[in-house]
Amino acid sequence: MARGVPLSRLRAVLLLLVVAIAIGLLTSVTTRTVAAQLLVDSMKIDDLQRAIAWDPRNPEFHFRLGMAELSGAAGDPATAMASLRRAIQLHPDRARYWLGLADGCAVVGDTVCAAQAYERATQLAPMRPSMEWEAATFYAAFGQKERSVSHLRRLLALDPSSADGVFQLTWRAYEDPAMVWKELVAPSRNMTVRCAYLEFLGERKRFDLTAPYWAELIADTQRQLPTFAEVKPYLQLLLRAQQYEQAVAVWRDLLRQDVVLPGSDAERLAAVRSPLRTVSGNLLYNANFDRPILNAGFDWQTRQESYVVLELYARTMVGDAGSHGHAGLRIDFTVPHNSEHEPIYEFVPVTPGKRYLLRGLMRSEDITSDSGPRLRVVDPLRPQELDAATDGVTGTTGWHEVSVAFTAGESPVVRISVWRPRSRTFPMDINGRAWVGDLRLQAIQ
Numbered sequence: 001m002a003r004g005v006p007l008s009r010l011r012a013v014l015l016l017l018v019v020a021i022a023i024g025l026l027t028s029v030t031t032r033t034v035a036a037q038l039l040v041d042s043m044k045i046d047d048l049q050r051a052i053a054w055d056p057r058n059p060e061f062h063f064r065l066g067m068a069e070l071s072g073a074a075g076d077p078a079t080a081m082a083s084l085r086r087a088i089q090l091h092p093d094r095a096r097y098w099l100g101l102a103d104g105c106a107v108v109g110d111t112v113c114a115a116q117a118y119e120r121a122t123q124l125a126p127m128r129p130s131m132e133w134e135a136a137t138f139y140a141a142f143g144q145k146e147r148s149v150s151h152l153r154r155l156l157a158l159d160p161s162s163a164d165g166v167f168q169l170t171w172r173a174y175e176d177p178a179m180v181w182k183e184l185v186a187p188s189r190n191m192t193v194r195c196a197y198l199e200f201l202g203e204r205k206r207f208d209l210t211a212p213y214w215a216e217l218i219a220d221t222q223r224q225l226p227t228f229a230e231v232k233p234y235l236q237l238l239l240r241a242q243q244y245e246q247a248v249a250v251w252r253d254l255l256r257q258d259v260v261l262p263g264s265d266a267e268r269l270a271a272v273r274s275p276l277r278t279v280s281g282n283l284l285y286n287a288n289f290d291r292p293i294l295n296a297g298f299d300w301q302t303r304q305e306s307y308v309v310l311e312l313y314a315r316t317m318v319g320d321a322g323s324h325g326h327a328g329l330r331i332d333f334t335v336p337h338n339s340e341h342e343p344i345y346e347f348v349p350v351t352p353g354k355r356y357l358l359r360g361l362m363r364s365e366d367i368t369s370d371s372g373p374r375l376r377v378v379d380p381l382r383p384q385e386l387d388a389a390t391d392g393v394t395g396t397t398g399w400h401e402v403s404v405a406f407t408a409g410e411s412p413v414v415r416i417s418v419w420r421p422r423s424r425t426f427p428m429d430i431n432g433r434a435w436v437g438d439l440r441l442q443a444i445q
Helices: 007-041 045-054 059-071 077-090 095-108 111-124 129-141 145-158 160-173 177-185 191-203 207-219 228-240 244-256 265-269
Strands: 308-319 322-337 341-349 355-367 374-378 387-389 395-407 413-420 430-443
Touching (some): 045 059, 059 077, 077 095, 111 145, 129 160, 145 160, 160 177, 160 191, 177 191, 177 207, 191 228, 207 244, 244 413, 355 374, 374 395, 413 430
Antiparallel strands (some): 322 430, 341 413, 374 387, 374 413
8 A cells, every 4th residue: 555645535536436437338328329329310221230239239229220121222121020020039029019020021921920920019009000900901912801800890999080991991902892891890889980881882882782781770779879970971972972762761760760969958959859740741851940950961951152141040920829939041142242042952852743832931121133032942853854933032021921832853852942043134233131931841732
């Protein structure tokens, strides 16, 4: 021991030396780790290889190198597979690594390896929809329908919003919608999925299938009934496609099953409850506008039109029996112009060849054009055979009845609307407002 150096001071110096060496080593490791991470972030093969040299036991680096080798033009599938397997060896419980290995196996044509890796990935991440999708698409590509459908069924249960992608895949891969309904859709407890498949088939003009599948869906008493919001897209598609008989059948089923709208008490009161015919024989649904408009099906439907504003309102009628509250519709023509307008309409089921009378009450205020709003009835399939209207209201008038009689054509429905045709004589531009209420459509005995 050096003379004159206290023992305690020597020990302190040695302790500081050890700490300095430890800090140096830690700093070196940290620096290497940070440097390796920076290299990995570039996703270039050379950078990834250098990153692995800096930190060879990091599974993420091996995984990224493997994926880069698979996807890059200069990549080597053999090197990719080795890297992917090394990542799994270092971290065998990460589903993403197994999914990468499955992709690699599929690329090199080892379907047995790919299938095993996909199954392991879905086992490690049983609640992750993307894993089920990857497995399903692999099995579909290699013709293993049963396994693909099994994963798609699981995918729909985990993520009903994936339904359209599932339907697209099965449509291209199998061209067997009956199998899809039986194996995938019908077993689903999610009504949104089931109704979405009907819409999907309708978009592809497979109305030969939508009718029996709807009948099966609505007759399934073991499952919860669909809401109107779930059925609405399919019902609207039937109307757009002029599949009126099927649309009428769906509407009547909704009425019979007392399907209601979700939401507030007011919305529930406005739900699809009443029969197509009222006690008085009025065929119009929501004829007095006394419920919020469903804007779908065989209730009133509206469309946005420039310079026209629709508003539901309550009014009071005074008669011999006293004052009575009524609801109705107000139409405002806000800016003078001369355009055709049909801002609100309703499809109504009728019997072909039968005589009907459409009537209602209207009044007007400051309607400037000689061509004012009126009630109109049209055969949507053959408008050249049936297109009739009441007289229009012009100027300022009190409440008065308007009516038109007609014979239904061959179509199972007619379209009732409030219509303003273009004027062809002066004064042409329309401005002002009109009111409509107490509408009735009845068969003439």
